[in-house]
Amino acid sequence: MxxxxxxxxxxxxxxxxxxxxxxxxxxxxxxxxxxxxxxxxxxxxxxxxxxxxxxxxxxxxxxxxxxxxxxxxxxxxxxxxxxxxxxxxxxxxxxxxxxxxxxxxxxxxxxxxxxxxxxxxxxxxxxxxxxxxxxxxxxxxxxDFLPSAQILDFEEYADQLKGLSTAVIQCWSESLGKASVAASGGVDSSLICAALSHADQRFDCVTLATLDPTGDERIYARRVADWFDVRCAERVYDPGGVGRKTDQSAGAGSTSSARD
Structure with a gap:
């Protein structure tokens, strides 16, 4: 394996x-x-x-x-x-x-x-x-992995989800080190942040945005980061970087896709 x-x-x-x-x-x-x-x-x-x-x-x-x-x-x-x-x-x-x-x-x-x-x-x-x-x-x-027991109420399912997500995220965090969560303010990334926080694991948030408002989720990512009292790194996509090669340390053939 x-x-x-x-x-x-x-x-x-x-x-x-x-x-x-x-x-x-x-x-x-x-x-x-x-x-x-x-x-x-x-x-x-x-x-x-x-x-x-x-x-x-x-x-x-x-x-x-x-x-x-x-x-x-x-x-x-x-x-x-x-x-x-x-x-x-x-x-x-x-x-x-x-x-x-x-x-x-x-x-x-x-x-x-x-x-x-x-x-x-x-x-x-x-x-x-x-x-x-x-x-x-x-x-x-x-x-094969769906629950087969009796139907539980909402609070019991919420507790199960909290326990399982915390255990899973803690496993990955302890194995790979401090996490940078690609935060959008949506359900998935917010759940990961909550699980990391509940497991007492260190993490930051990061978000990439476009200059067009339809691709800009920074305000939501900031709110998530503020809620958990962690840093939020923000970058904006730079269309001018497409096709422009970076230095060798970034890997041959890579392109610059974001700017401060």
């Missing part, structure tokens, strides 16, 4: 899965065991003893992206497509059709990328690269 893994039962970070897997003869059985026992941002390489191949599982959250490039001789997998070049493989060309589709709906996460022949593995799905006749198997299903 590559990445960050936490126990679903204890909310502790794991360095290994110490519990014996009840049925590890197939990759599918092991994958189903993992999604019920652990969570985080990970990529699992699982032995399929029944068929002598391996299975590949990206955790259901998709926090750790995994990209696939097939060559005449190898199947390559990487968390960043730029790593493919280290294998000696020529850099894949841009897929302009995929780029067009991405620009139309940039928030839609697709398996197809903007590079020819490079696809992202679907989260929560078991892939069997050595068995092309076997289709990918959906391992994670939301319905």
């Amino acid at each position: 590559i990445g960050v893994v936490f126990s679903r039962g204890t909310f502790r970070r794991l360095s290994s899965v110490v519990e014996p897997v009840p049925d590890c003869t197939t990759a599918g059985a092991t994958a189903r065991y993992l999604v019920t026992k652990v969570w985080g941002g990970y990529f699992a390489i699982i032995e399929d003893r029944s068929k002598g191949h391996i299975g590949l599982l990206v955790d259901p959250s998709g926090l750790l992206p995994v990209y696939h490039l097939a060559t005449p001789d190898h199947d390559l997998y990487a968390s960043d497509p730029r790593l493919f070049a280290r294998s000696g493989t020529p850099g894949p060309p841009v897929s302009y059709l995929a780029l067009h589709a991405h620009l139309l709906k940039p928030e839609l996460r697709r398996r197809v990328t903007c590079l020819e022949g490079v696809e992202e593995l679907a989260p929560g799905v078991l892939h069997l690269p050595g068995m092309p006749e076997e289709p990918p198997q959906a391992i994670w299903h939301a319905a």
